Amino acid sequence: MAEPRENVLHVENVTMQFGGVVAVNNLSLDVDKGEIVALIGPNGAGKTTAFNVITGVYQPTNGRVQFQGDTIIENHPRGKMRKNYLGENAELYSNSIVRTPDCITKLGIARTFQNIRLFKAMTVFENVLIATHMRSEANVFSATFGLNRREEMTNRELAMELIEMVGLKDEADVLATSLPYGKQRRLEIARALATKPSLLLLDEPAAGMNPQETDDLADFICRIKAAFHLSVFVIEHHMDLIMSISDRIYVLNFGKLIAQGTPEEIQNNQIVIDAYLGTGKTN
Numbered sequence: 001m002a003e004p005r006e007n008v009l010h011v012e013n014v015t016m017q018f019g020g021v022v023a024v025n026n027l028s029l030d031v032d033k034g035e036i037v038a039l040i041g042p043n044g045a046g047k048t049t050a051f052n053v054i055t056g057v058y059q060p061t062n063g064r065v066q067f068q069g070d071t072i073i074e075n076h077p078r079g080k081m082r083k084n085y086l087g088e089n090a091e092l093y094s095n096s097i098v099r100t101p102d103c104i105t106k107l108g109i110a111r112t113f114q115n116i117r118l119f120k121a122m123t124v125f126e127n128v129l130i131a132t133h134m135r136s137e138a139n140v141f142s143a144t145f146g147l148n149r150r151e152e153m154t155n156r157e158l159a160m161e162l163i164e165m166v167g168l169k170d171e172a173d174v175l176a177t178s179l180p181y182g183k184q185r186r187l188e189i190a191r192a193l194a195t196k197p198s199l200l201l202l203d204e205p206a207a208g209m210n211p212q213e214t215d216d217l218a219d220f221i222c223r224i225k226a227a228f229h230l231s232v233f234v235i236e237h238h239m240d241l242i243m244s245i246s247d248r249i250y251v252l253n254f255g256k257l258i259a260q261g262t263p264e265e266i267q268n269n270q271i272v273i274d275a276y277l278g279t280g281k282t283n
């Protein structure tokens with residue numbers, strides 16, 4: 001018998017409007033425990049904006065985000081925006097729940113970025129170690145003064161384990177920015193894992209990778225998903241990668257969800273094919 005689905009991420013009627021630009025328009029989607037779910041769409045479709053709302057970078061103009069059953073973000077158009085709101089379902093929400101990105105990381109959502117954001121002046125090891133402090137009592141201050149010694153040791157062990165897991169053991173002491181691009185991407189993932197997430201958001205993890213590196217990345221994502229009991233939500237333009245690793249796929253175009261389904265269903269969906277070929281027939 002199939003195991004019951006357990007929801008991890010629930011996005012409901014989320015609209016993100018920048019002035020007159022509706023970057024994300026009434027988006028609803030779900031990620032369940034243990035799934036790899038992809039968010040795809042042409043350039044400018046609103047994918048990164050959706051990630052930015054989920055991770056607290058932007059407060060949505062309208063809608064709600066729930067994580068493991070709790071509402072972590074909610075908003076509705078207010079003030080001037082009430083008049084200018086171009087989305088739907090504004091009447092459904094009345095609360096305004098705001099969380100900062102670091103608070104959302106602490107809850108268990110980690111992410112990587114389209115443009116790699118490593119600490120340039122730090123080594124590979126230091127980049128991962130600093131991320132372990134996000135979910136622990138120890139911090140850079142207490143570590144410096146030898147407080148929480150046992151926890152700091154555990155953090156150091158975890159950082160080293162993660163570095164080994166992503167294949168960077170021999171480069172632990174080199175500056176992060178001296179790594180080749182593919183390895184920097186792996187380091188970013190190790191750093192995200194160091195915050196002990198249950199949901200990992202990857203924004204174009206294969207960007208700039210060659211076909212061999214992209215194949216390796218597909219195996220790597222499946223491996224870390226199993227090893228860390230993760231759910232993964234991934235934005236990616238490499239269709240081979242997405243089709244090979246995803247359980248389900250959502251497709252955005254001009255901020256709106258135009259399709260959802262299994263990789264096979266999406267590959268054969270005429271609306272999706274038209275959106276990618278630019279015929280503009282999305283409805």
Ligand SMILES: Nc1ncnc2c1ncn2[C@@H]1O[C@H](COP(=O)(O)OP(=O)(O)OP(=O)(O)O)[C@@H](O)[C@H]1O
Nearest residue numbers: 018021022023041042043044045046047048049050
């Ligand atoms: N801070 C912002 N201010 C104004 N407009 C923005 C802002 N962020 C995004 N947008 C606009 O929202 C739309 C969606 O952008 P977004 O980066 O989310 O798309 P995307 O699907 O991630 O694109 P890509 O695949 O090229 O990364 C674009 O028209 C973009 O210009």
